[in-house]
Amino acid sequence: MKxxxxxxxxxxxxxxxxxxxxxxxxxxxxxxxxxxxxxANVEKIKxxxxxxxxxxxxxxxxxxxRIWQIKKTEHDNPADTTLGFSCVEDVKAEKRVLVYDxxxxxxxxxxxxxxxxxxxxxxxxxxxxxxxxWPPFFxxxxxxxxxxxxxxxxxxxxxxxTEEDYIYKLSIYEDQQVEFFGRDYKVxxxxxxxxxxxxxxxxxxxxxxxxxxxxxxxxEMSHQVQxxxxxxxxxxxxxxxxxxxxxxxIPKEGYEVHYVGKEEQKKKGPSVEELxxxxxxxxxxxxxxxxxxxxxxxxxxxxxxxxxxxLGCGPCALSYPELVEMSKRxxxxxxEAWGNKVQSLIDYVEHHKITYPFLPGNDEVLDAYVGGxxxxxxxxxxxxxxxxRKVDRGYTHGHIAKSIKELGWE
Numbered sequence: 294m295k296x297x298x299x300x301x302x303x304x305x306x307x308x309x310x311x312x313x314x315x316x317x318x319x320x321x322x323x324x325x326x327x328x329x330x331x332x333a334n335v336e337k338i339k340x341x342x343x344x345x346x347x348x349x350x351x352x353x354x355x356x357x358x359r360i361w362q363i364k365k366t367e368h369d370n371p372a373d374t375t376l377g378f379s380c381v382e383d384v385k386a387e388k389r390v391l392v393y394d395x396x397x398x399x400x401x402x403x404x405x406x407x408x409x410x411x412x413x414x415x416x417x418x419x420x421x422x423x424x425x426x427w428p429p430f431f432x433x434x435x436x437x438x439x440x441x442x443x444x445x446x447x448x449x450x451x452x453x454x455t456e457e458d459y460i461y462k463l464s465i466y467e468d469q470q471v472e473f474f475g476r477d478y479k480v481x482x483x484x485x486x487x488x489x490x491x492x493x494x495x496x497x498x499x500x501x502x503x504x505x506x507x508x509x510x511x512x513e514m515s516h517q518v519q520x521x522x523x524x525x526x527x528x529x530x531x532x533x534x535x536x537x538x539x540x541x542x543i544p545k546e547g548y549e550v551h552y553v554g555k556e557e558q559k560k561k562g563p564s565v566e567e568l569x570x571x572x573x574x575x576x577x578x579x580x581x582x583x584x585x586x587x588x589x590x591x592x593x594x595x596x597x598x599x600x601x602x603x604l605g606c607g608p609c610a611l612s613y614p615e616l617v618e619m620s621k622r623x624x625x626x627x628x629e630a631w632g633n634k635v636q637s638l639i640d641y642v643e644h645h646k647i648t649y650p651f652l653p654g655n656d657e658v659l660d661a662y663v664g665g666x667x668x669x670x671x672x673x674x675x676x677x678x679x680x681x682r683k684v685d686r687g688y689t690h691g692h693i694a695k696s697i698k699e700l701g702w703e
Contacts, residue, residue, distance in 0.1 A: 324450065324452040324461075325442065327452075327459065327500075327505075328438055328441060328442060328461065329442065330505055331438065331500050331505050331506065331507065332435065332438045332439065332442070334504075334505050334506055335431055335434060335435050335438070335506065335507065336435065337530045338369070338431050338528050338529075338530065339368070339369040339529055339530055339531055339532050339533065340366075340367070340368055340369070340528060340529045340531070340532070340533045341365075341366070341367045341430075341431055341525060341527070341528040341529075342364075342365070342366050342367075342525075342526045342527045342528070343364075343365055343367075343430065343523050343524055343525045343526050344362065344363065344364050344365070344523075344524045344526070345361075345362075345363045345365060345430060345521055345522060345523050345524070346360065346361070346362055346521070346522045346524075347360070347361045347363060347519070347520070347521050348360050348519070348520040348521075349517060349518070349519050349520075350517075350518050350637070351516070351517060351518070351604065351605065351637075351640070351641070351644070352513070352514075352515065352516075352517075352518055353640055353641075353643075353644040354636075354637055354640045354641075355636070355640060356636060356637075357520075358604070358633055358634060358637040359633075359634075361384055361386065361387075362384075362385065362386065363382050363383065363384050364382070364383040364385070365380060365381065365382050365383070365429055365430070366380060366381045366537070367379075367380045367429040367430065367431055367432065368380065368532075368533045368536070368537055369432075369532070370394075370395045370536075370537075372395055373395030373396075375395075375423075375424045375475055376393075376395070376424055376426065376428060376432065376474060376475035377432060377475050378393070378395075378428060378429060378432040378475075379393060379394045379395055379536065379537035380392070380393050380429045380432075380537065381537060381542070382429070387404070388402070388403035388404050389401065389402050389403065389404075390403075390542060392537065392539040392542045393426055393537075393539065394536070394537050394538055394539040396412070396539070397410060397411065397412055397539040397540065398410075398411040398413070398426055398539065399411075399539040399540065399542055399543060401542055401543070401544065401548070405665075406547060406548045406549065407548060407549045407550075407551065407665075408543050408544070408548050408549070408550045408551065409550075409551050409553060410539075410540075410543070410550060410551065410552045410553065411553040412552070412553070413425075413426075415553050422478050422479075422480070422481070423472070423474035423475070423478045424474060424475070425474070426474070427474075428473065428474060428475065430521060430523040431523075432475070433473055433510070433521075434498065434507045434510060436473040436474075436475060436476055436477060437463075437473055437496060437498060437510065438498070438507075439476070439477075440471070440473070440476075440477045441461065441463055444477065446465060446466075446467050446471070447465070447466040447467060448463060448464060448465050448466065449463070449464040449466070450462070450463050450464075457501065457502055457503070458499050458500060458501055458502060459499075459500045459502065460497060460498070460499055460500070461497070461498045461500070462495075462496075462497050463495065463496040463497070463498070464494075464495055465493075465494040465495070465496075467479065467492075467494070468492060469481065469492060470492050470493070470494045470514055470515070471494045472494075492515060493513070493514070493515055494513075494514060495511075495512075495513040495514075496510065496511065496512055496513070497510065497511040497513075498510050506525070507523075508522065508523050508524075508525070509521065509522040509523065516605065516607070517605065564663070564664070564666070565662070565663055565664035565666070566662060566663050566671060566673070566684045566686075567684060569662070569673075569681045569684065570681050570682070570683065570684060571680065571681065571682075572680065572681060573678075573679055573680055573681075574589060574597075574599070574673065574675050574679045574680070574681050575658070575661035575662060576588075576589050576590065577589050577657075577658045577661070579628070579652040579653065579654070579655070579658065580652070580653070581650050581651065581652050582635055582638050582639050582642060582651055582652075582653070587626065587650050587652060589679065592624040592626070592679075593677065593678070593679060594624075594677060595623060595624060595677050596623045596624070596674070596675060596676055596677055596700075596702050597623060597624035597625070597626070597674075597675040597679065598616065598619060598623055598624070598625045598626075598672060598673070598674055598675070598693070599626055599628065599662075599672070599673040599675065600612070600616060600625070600626070600627040600628070600670060600671070600672050600673075601627075601628050601630045601654070601659070601662065601663065601669050601670060601671040601672075601673075602627045602628070602629055602630065602669050602670050603629060603630050603631040603633075603667075603669040603670075604629065604631060604633045604637060604638070604641050605631075606669050606670065608670055608687060608688040608689075609669055609670040609688070610645060611688055611690070612670060612672075612688040612692070612693065613627075613645045613646075613647055615690075615691070615692075615693045615694065616647075616649065616693065617646070617647065617648050617649065619693055619694075619697070620648060620649040623697075623702070625649040625650075626649060626650045626651075626652060627647070627649070627650070627651045627652065628652050628653075628654040628658065628659075629651070629652065629653050629654050630654050630659055630663075630667050630669050631667065631669075632653075632654075633653075635653060638651060638653060668686070670686070670687065670688050671684065671685070671686050672684065672685040672686075672688075672692075672693065672696070674696060674697075674700060682700055683696055683699070683700060
C-alpha cells in the first residue's frame with residue numbers, strides 16, 4: 294500500500310511539473326519581454342534586401358506630400374561606430390541611387406548626370422550632434438526598440454493588439470525632440486520653433502505576429518510626419534561576403550562629380566545670384582496655387598521682393614510674418630523651389646497665413662536665379678524697374694527690414 298501511495302504521489306508531482314511548464318510556455322509575454330524577443334530577432338539580421346514605401350507630410354497637411362518606392366540593400370556594419378550600417382537605396386521613380394558605406398555618402402542623380410560625394414567633414418555636418426544620414430529600416434527600428442527598453446526619459450509605452458500584429462505606441466515627454474541616428478539623440482530646439490509645445494516625439498511600431506519582426510513605423514514630429522513600410526525580400530544572419538563601397542557606384546564617365554566638404558571644391562567665383570546684382574531680374578510667368586498666372590512684368594511700379602523658399606525649411610517659415618508685413622508696402626512673392634505638390638502648397642499657405650502670391654517654381658525660373666543650387670531661403674530685392682539691387686541667403690529675425698533700410702526703401 295505504501296508503494297502504491299508513493300507511486301501515486303510521484304505521478305501527481307510529475308503532473309504538477311508538466312502543468313507548470315505548460316502554463317509557463319503558454320503564458321503571454323509581457324510588453325517588455327516580447328519587445329526584447331523582437332529586438333533579438335532583428336539583431337540577427339546582418340544582411341537584408343527589401344522594398345519600402347515611404348510617405349512624408351507636414352502635420353497640418355491633409356494628404357501625403359511625397360510617396361517613394363525604394364529598393365534597399367542593408368548591411369550591418371560594426372566598423373561604423375557612428376551609425377552601424379552600410380546601404381544602397383535605389384529610388385527608381387526619381388532615377389537616383391544613394392549609397393552609404395560608413396565613411397562616405399554618394400548620391401548618383403541619373404537625371405542631370407551628377408554625383409555628390411559627402412565625407413561629413415563640412416561645416417554643416419559637423420554642427421549636428423549626429424551624422425546626418427537617415428538610417429535604413431532595420432538599423433532604425435533597432436535604435437527605436439533599444440530606446441524603448443532602456444531609456445530613463447519621461448515616456449509612455451503602450452502595446453495594442455490586432456489579429457495579425459502587436460502595435461507599440463511611444464510618447465516621449467521631453468523638452469527636446471528625440472531622433473534616431475544609430476542611437477537616440479535629443480535634438481536641440483531650433484530657433485524657428487514657435488513654442489515649446491511644438492517639440493513633441495511620437496513613434497508607432499508595427500510588429501507582425503507571424504515572424505515577430507517589425508515591418509512598419511510611424512514617426513510624428515512638429516515639423517514632419519513620416520510613415521515607412523518594409524517588405525522584406527531576403528535576409529541572412531551571416532555578415533556580407535562583399536562590403537558595400539560607396540565609390541564603386543560612381544559612374545566611370547559622363548557624370549559631373551561634386552565633393553562636399555573638401556577645400557579644393559569650394560566655389561572659385563561668384564554665385565549665379567551674385568552675378569545678377571545690378572542687372573534686370575530674369576523674367577518669368579508662373580501659375581499661383583489657384584491656377585492663375587502671375588508674371589514678374591505685372592509687378593512693376595514699386596520695389597519687389599522675390600523669395601525662393603521650400604516646404605519644411607525652418608528659416609523660411611520664420612520669415613513669412615516679416616514678408617507678410619512687407620507686402621503692405623512692396624510687391625512680395627514667394628517661389629517654392631523644391632517641387633512640392635500644389636495641394637501641399639495650399640495647406641502650407643493656409644497654415645502659415647501667407648497673404649501674398651505663393652507660386653510653385655520650375656527648373657527654368659530657378660536655374661535663371663540660382664543655377665543648380667536649391668538651398669533656401671534666398672531673397673532678391675528688385676527696384677521699381679526690376680533691377681536686382683541686393684541678394685540675401687538665409688534668414689534671422691528682422692533680416693528683411695535691415696536689408697530694406699540699407700537699400701533706402703523706407
